[in-house]
Amino acid sequence: MTRTARRGLALATAITLLVASAACTGDDGGGGGGPVPGVTDTEIVVGTHMPLTGPASAGYSKIAPATKAYFDHVNANGGVHGRKITYKIMDDGYNPANTQQVVRQLVLQDKVFAILNGLGTPTHTGVLDFLKSNRVPDLFVASGSRSWDQPDRYPGTFGFNPDYTVEGKILAQHVKTSLPGRKVCFLGQDDDFGRDSLVGVEKVLGAGAVTAKQTYVTSNTNVAPQIGAFKAAGCQVVILATVPGFTALAVGTAARLNFKPQWLVSNVGADHPTLAKQLGAAAGLLEGMVGANYLPMQNDAADPWIQLFTKVNKEYNGDAPFDGNTVYGMAVGYLFVQVLLAAGKDLTREAVTEAVRKGGYQGPGLAPLRYSDTDHSGYGGQRLTRVSGGTQAYFGPTYETDEGDGPVREHTAPPVAPPANGVPTAS
Numbered sequence: 001m002t003r004t005a006r007r008g009l010a011l012a013t014a015i016t017l018l019v020a021s022a023a024c025t026g027d028d029g030g031g032g033g034g035p036v037p038g039v040t041d042t043e044i045v046v047g048t049h050m051p052l053t054g055p056a057s058a059g060y061s062k063i064a065p066a067t068k069a070y071f072d073h074v075n076a077n078g079g080v081h082g083r084k085i086t087y088k089i090m091d092d093g094y095n096p097a098n099t100q101q102v103v104r105q106l107v108l109q110d111k112v113f114a115i116l117n118g119l120g121t122p123t124h125t126g127v128l129d130f131l132k133s134n135r136v137p138d139l140f141v142a143s144g145s146r147s148w149d150q151p152d153r154y155p156g157t158f159g160f161n162p163d164y165t166v167e168g169k170i171l172a173q174h175v176k177t178s179l180p181g182r183k184v185c186f187l188g189q190d191d192d193f194g195r196d197s198l199v200g201v202e203k204v205l206g207a208g209a210v211t212a213k214q215t216y217v218t219s220n221t222n223v224a225p226q227i228g229a230f231k232a233a234g235c236q237v238v239i240l241a242t243v244p245g246f247t248a249l250a251v252g253t254a255a256r257l258n259f260k261p262q263w264l265v266s267n268v269g270a271d272h273p274t275l276a277k278q279l280g281a282a283a284g285l286l287e288g289m290v291g292a293n294y295l296p297m298q299n300d301a302a303d304p305w306i307q308l309f310t311k312v313n314k315e316y317n318g319d320a321p322f323d324g325n326t327v328y329g330m331a332v333g334y335l336f337v338q339v340l341l342a343a344g345k346d347l348t349r350e351a352v353t354e355a356v357r358k359g360g361y362q363g364p365g366l367a368p369l370r371y372s373d374t375d376h377s378g379y380g381g382q383r384l385t386r387v388s389g390g391t392q393a394y395f396g397p398t399y400e401t402d403e404g405d406g407p408v409r410e411h412t413a414p415p416v417a418p419p420a421n422g423v424p425t426a427s
Contacts, residue, residue, distance in 0.1 A: 037136075038113030039347050044080070044340065046116045047088040047106035049123065050142075054093035055218040059244045059274035059325045060119055063142065064089040066329025067117065067336075069317035070309075074337055076316075077423045081345040085337075088112060092123055094218060099123040100130070107136055114139055114352065117160065117332045121145040121193045128154055137353050139339070140332055140378065144268070145192040146403060149377035156353050158371060159378035160332060161267065164193055164241065165403040167292055168200020170382050171239055171264045173399065173408040174290065176204055179262060183211045185235035187226055187250060189242060190215040197241035197266060203405060211235060216246055223249050224257070231259040238262070242269040248278035251285050267292040267382060272392035273323035287390070292382040294367045295331050296415075297394060298324050305331075305364040305415075308422045331364045334424065338363065341426040362416045363424075366398045377403075381411050 038045040050064045051057045064087070071085040079085065088110055090102035099120070106112045107130070115131060118124045119142035128147065131138045132154055140160035141148045144167060148159035175184055186201060188194020194215055202210060212233040214226035227250060230238055238254075238261040240247055247269040254261065269275075270291025276283035296303040301310075309330045313322055320326065340347070342355035359371040367381030381400030385392050397410040419425065 036113065036348050037111040039083070042083055043086055044083045044347065045086045045088065045110065045112050046114045046336075047090065047103075047110060047112040048116050049090050049092040049099050049102050049106075049118045049120075049127075051094035051119060051123075052089070052091035054095065055221070055245055056094035056120065056243045058248075058278055059271055059323065060142075062320065062323065062325040063117070063119065063329040063332075065317060065320070066309075066313070066326040067333040069312055069315075070330040070333030071337075072316040073312045074333070074423050077421055080337055080340045081347070083347075085340075087116070092120075094120055094123060096123050096126045100126050103127045103130065107131070107134055113137070113347075113349065116140060116336055117142045117329075119143065121147075121189070122191045125192070128157060132156060135349060137349050139352075139356065140335060142328075142332075143193070144196070144266075144378075146196050146377070147192060149375065149403075151374055151376050154376075156349075158353075158356050158376045160335075162294060162367065162379045162382055163377050163403055164196035164266070165200035165203070166377075166380065166401055167266060167382060168197040168202075168239075168241070169204050169401050169408050170200075170384070170399045171266075171290075171292060172201040172204035174264065174384055175237055175239075179237055182236040182262070183234055184209060184237045184239065185212040185214070185230045185233060185261070186210050186239045187214045187216065187223075187230075187242060188240075189246070190217050193266075193268075194241045197239075200403070201239055204408065216242070218243070218246070221245075221249060223253050226250075227253045227257055227259060230254075230261065231257055235261050237264065240265045240269060242266065244269050244271060244274045245278060248275050251275075251289075252279060252282060255282065255285050263289045265289060265291045267294065270385065271298075271324035272387055273298065273321070274325065276390075283390070286387045289387045291385045291387075291392070293324065293385055293394070294379045294382045294398075295324070295327050295364050296366075297385070297392065298322055298327050299391065299393075304417050308418045312422065327364070334363050334418075335361060335369075338424045341424060364415060364418070366415055367400050367411055368413070 092098040114137035138157040144161040144164040
């Protein structure tokens, strides 16, 4: 390395250290008495990272636009404490390197108040420490990784989905009670998504009860080796911890190999409209698929939340095709508005995280939200769904459980109805 190059590197290193030092001091506001990033008297700017393109974009690319549509509805009704919400949506392509780049842009250049519903286990894991060091609220991560539930290590990070171990236990409980004696196999994404889900499955069925375990990476769309292994092992039930594109790949590949197990699918990869679109003329392969969910079913026209979200979708989202991702995105927006109201008119980053920790929020969810000083995990349960006659519908009770060895038990409290204008009020 030349002397000039070394001097250049030293200068760049020094600048990096200065920037990092400034960030760690919290001098950018957020509760220390100075200006709060992303907040003015008339506006709150928040941001997110989503796979608008790439291997996980199927279905997921609709979530953030749905959240934005709900915010537009709230803004048209006066906003929150007189402030309008601006939602900056950045495409990371489900690539962790891209996620780090776009989140840094949102925080350091766009000066967002918070990151809301950043999507993906491998992608969001890479920005946890950055958001913590910059004291940016990291709210309602779109993933069920247990990583978001670490209050001591990441006090500003909160999940939204039921964690994948809770989900694995509930799916496995269905196998235990309704499909006893069947040979069970498991396909999971090769990260915390798949690993946490398998932990839950084995907590209920036992460590030796899963006959064959396979993983996939989103950069390789050939799952024939994994599905072929399941067929060779004589699997009768296959539990999938997969994103929608890989659920469709697994089902389609199995059909090509004349392999017909009972599918049980994680909530993140079980939205029927999304899968049917992926499979096209082969959508009939989804018949009998059992999934999980914890929000109102997108095709339940009698549900008051679906009526509200359908109206918002028509008015503010260009009447986009309505599916479970639309419901999910608007449910996130509703919860965020509740939290902003609870944080009060003098909005700070500390006030909003404290508002989440206090908990007590109710909305569209079928299962309880668990936010507290010691639990940042989001929804605590799910209800099972089944595709029958080309329609996905709930069956049986809603279940809740923990990520430990606690029982899978029924949750009987009914969901609340939305307010008349669809906008929550401060309690």
